[in-house]
Amino acid sequence: MNKKKLLSLIFLCFLSTITYSQTAKPWWKRNNLRVIQTNLPAYEAATLNPDSLVKDLIDHSANTLIINAGGIMAFYKTKLDFHYTNPYMKEDMLAEVVKKCHQHYIKVIVRFDFSRVHESIFKAHPDWCYISPKNERIINTDMYVVSINAPYVQDKAFKIIEEVIDNFPIDGIFLNMPGYQVNNPYEGKYHGIDQNEYDKKAFAAYSNGTALPTVEDKTDPVYQQYLSFKKSTIENWSERLHQLVKSKSNQIAICTYLDKHVDIIRHESQTNSLPYWPYSASDNVSNAANSFPEHIISNSSIQQISFQSRYNAVEPEEVGIRLYENIANGSGLDISMMGDMRGYEDERNFGIVKKIYSHHKKHEQYFGNYTSVAKIALIAPGAWPSGEPMQEYRGIQLMLKEAHIPFDIIEDAQISNLKEKLQKYRLIILPEISYLKPEAIALLKDLNQQGTSLIATNRSFFDSPETLQTLFGAKIVNKDHDGSGFYLSPDNKELFKRFGQQKMLFWKFNLGLYDLSDADKTYLPILSKGRPGPPEIIGGHEPTNYYALGIKEQAKAKNAILPINLGKLYYLHGYEQHKNILLDVIDYIFPENGQIVQTNAPERIEVILQEYKKNILANDAQKQSDGLILHLVNLTGFSGNTYFKPLPVYNTSFKIKTEFKPSNIFSLNSGSAIPFTWASGFVSFKLKTIEDFDGIVINR
Template sequence: MTKTLLALLALIGSTLHTLAQDQGGFWWKRNNLRVIQTNLPDYEAATLNADSLLADLREYSANTLIINAGGIMAFYPTKLDFHYQNPYAKPNTLKDVITKCHEHNIRVIVRVDFSRVHERIYKAHPDWCYLSPKGERMINTDMYVVSINAPYVQDRAFRIIGEIMDTFPVDGIFLNMPGYQVRNPYEDKYQGIDQNEYDQKAFAAYSGGLKLPLEENSADPVYRKYLDFKKHSVEQWSKKLHEMVKAKNPQTAICTYMDRYVDIIRHESQSNTTLPYWPYTASDNVGNASNSYPDHIISNGSIQQLSFQSRYNAVEPVEAQIRLYENIANGSGLDLSMMGDMRGYEDERNFPVFKKVYGHHQKFEQYYGKYKSVARILVVSPGSWAHGEPAQEYRGIQLMLREAHIPFDIMENTQLGNQAGRLKDYQTIILPEIVALDSTSLTAIKAALDNGTHLIATNRSLADHPEMLAAVFGAKIEKKDYDGAGNYLVPDNRGVFKRFEKQKMISWKYNLGMYDLKGADQTFLPILGKGRPGPPEIIGGHEPTGYYAMGLKNHPKSKAIILPMNLGRLYYMHGYQQDKNILLDVIDYIIPEASRQLRTNAPARVEVILKEFARNIPENQQKQTMEGLILHLINLTGFSGNTYFEPLPVRDLTFEIQSDFKPSKVFAMKSKRTVPFKWEKNILKLSLSELEDYEGIVIMR
């Protein structure tokens, strides 16, 4: 039998297998991605070898490859004169990579980036490119940032994608760095709102003749209109892309960082650039996106580089390991991004981690990717890319719940209105520094409250909606911003604050809002004044101010609690247990069953994630009935706060889980052992003799 015939038979077999997989839906809907992204520098195209790349993908159990194709430069022989040709690219490499991957059932998503053009293109079409308010271009060496309303993005980008899809049987299009740019991220240089002539015309047409704002000022109504314009124009472009791609091939997935007209939402776990480090970045990203956009598949990439300036140095192996385990524990697949391919890589320390976690997922694939939440608490996030003080407040609240092993979900503040029906399923919603919400989200929050869902709001939450503060919390702002350093809170009501048996005063730092809480039904935590700072001989004088740091208003079916202070931020930055205890006592007071949902002796640095699951197998794709519970344990004991060491073994763990069924069997995937259990009165008790880096305990009905 000739080699040609053998190759043909292999290709036919691969195609039949792929078609069988795709029966009943789109291939990405299976939610079993194991992605490796090769972010190729131009020069690596000269040495990239399809056979070695395929061998590495198979060795590391990958089933999806993301690889450069076009945009900034073509990694194939383009026929388009406005598409800069990578001078190092060999004519058949991309074709060979796609062919060989498909022969072994590995999907190929091609990466395109329309954020920049080569200097040659810029010189021919300077009107296509970004222009700052100072008349400056945004440049990286010989690449110029473009304007998304100019002809390159609005027309030429579609021609490039069309050429790629007409030339190669790609499984997906990954759009890198879409949207507007005001900052050169590779040099961390802010340059301002794009003043390109096409942007001017497009904004004027959208706004009825307004001129582009020169500054980002949320108090400026023109700037607020500009924000609407940006959202509208990006969505219109995305819609056009979706229509074009799906017309060519409905089985081609669109993947990027947005949600509209997208099949796979990509997120990223990036290296921390500021202290304190956040070891829960993957749980945060996947939990947020999957609950905010439940109709999408989420793929959270573990970005290996330390920074844009340190691309050839990878994050610590334990950090990468935590990210990958958190991905699959929260319902995503696996995803990692590296500079170049795996041959001759500059920092291979993470490779054993990749091999271990990807191999585990492949072996136990049926127990991942088809989950349902058991959480009774919802934490609202300030966005998909939280930053600044709102992110600190939000992360601090998360940290309290994670360390207490209380299950919770996350949802973006912009999606509350879109998910209004689901809000009523939660017993409590927590708003951490969610200052403003749109009208539909406010309506959804109020409807959930009326239906019996409790509400907890911290710091400046809903400060832009004084009427909502008054109606829901009985609160009126007198001083929204006040430096609380030197003030104290008194945990006066021991029926609520049961964790403060040996403590009479709680010191404060950061913001401590002074609110009129006369409209609340109960007030707690009297605020004491700053007193007399100085040497021990003169301190004291912390007298009551007449203000309280907590107010509770009763509603017919629920309670609304306001804590106008930086509770989450203080815990995130400093980790004082007293601050965590305030929230835990409040939760115990209004929903004591939350802490009984899952009880364990696991240390706070063991992340415990409980989900309902159904087996992720082809015949279950339309199945809605869950087949059991799965308990994920991720060992973060090696995280010291600014360094990732190997986790310490944790022994003799016990768990009590509320379960309405007696399991038929319970087993641990990684250790391959049966887990002993007892079930009585809807309480499942089980134990684990030892936890190393990770374990997934499957509890079958």
């Protein structure tokens, strides 16, 4: 072959490579991530050994690394004078890590954090940084929080990202702490709405000259406008970032905690408040995966106990639960630690990480390609719930988990975007959900007319009296009534079948007083507060003529309102009588709910049933599922304050509704076949032992 023809062939191969890289299915879409994130302290850049790092990743079956690149400081030799360089940085460290990872087919996502700049940058450009209503800065040692609408974020950040993409063949970028910063999370201090001049000008332009608010008040129309402004500016910035990254390559993933213009939504399971929440990963993944079904979800198990205690890891058993719940709900695996694994200060979790990552790698085809079988949707008060709405929401979630009732979680702000998905549910539960968009309320009403029933608790829809009246026949008399000392009476035993031995149920926290005269039926009479004192004088609990439950009959559905802190009471105190209120109401409104999964498994065995398609390339066009997979996560070691090793559970039986007669059933843990029977649309089988986790595959 002559030289001219050889050069032409090389050029054609080069064009083919470019075309493939721009048109091939993005690598993350396979949804088989096994991520290890090394959050490098500055000084570890001097000692990090790329060879040992890659060896540890391979030993732990990781296929994706997240590692520092820039923002707060550059972990490479930057040419940008506004990008502070890590003083411990080795010039070739990042390049060597990327090269050696790629040699072993490990993807590399680089971490950026544009929330802060070094003191040297602040002194040169103080106008780039946050300033509070009290004229304060947010400072962590020598790092200053920036303003999102100032030039550093709006211009310089893009130049930093572009420099990294142009100099390193990375597979993705991860943005830490995106958006508006009003807290110092590392010290637990709130500072207030940013009053930077760039923010003032941007908000004035957005709002036709309105002054920037100084107080977060949801009842203030200006603050509501400010919330819209924040959303708009963040989405605009994210869109510009997306355009930049994808102009370089559509094989570079954008990963962060936001949902617009990103490829991988990241979430975090971390232990930073009491009571501990063992369902954190299930909560996070189900919420994100069902609210944003077109995205890949990666829920990270955060090693550290707190920001103040970064080098002490949470218990291995807690990490195991988080990772197993990730798998069961359709996420890959993701763990975040301080530095790399060599010389680590707390290595107790490495064994469980190695075990579960290896399990995921071995059985990869059975994970990450799921369709939920749930007929109940639980609406979440946001992606990162907090305060009383979070307590109410988690309490309701806990009741459903312990009763082994399949359900999906959907974020309240996404209701109006998920009409087709919501149509499959027979029951939607709204735990203290308010501030819904008009279009979301309209969709709920439409679904209700089509046959989807609703259950609302506590202060749900308090800001929409018309909705309360139309859907539930309810009017607010006092939505913030202290229920301490009051009782509820489950006197109607036809509905409250779980209360054969109880006539009065104690109350605490909020006990809303509502006029339910336009409801079709009322239950749970509220008995007045009794006389406090010694036994000789107590009593006096009389009917108040208020009820804690109203049911409104719709054409094809039933709606129930419980204007009481039912979920919060169970979340904080855990008395089963309060859980039984909800379970009896669900049985009355949606009796078929108990047919999907029937089991004698203990309450602390988390049961998650999914339809699955094998996660292999040949199945991408396949419409029909390959069968069902029953995930079992053993939480029996969770005591409320401590995570112990789970107790093995013996001789559990399952009866599962399925439209097909299975060809075989087997355990992913043991590989052993499981005997079963199938009759009238139900498959039944028994498991001899459930250890910490198992996946039971039910094939067509």
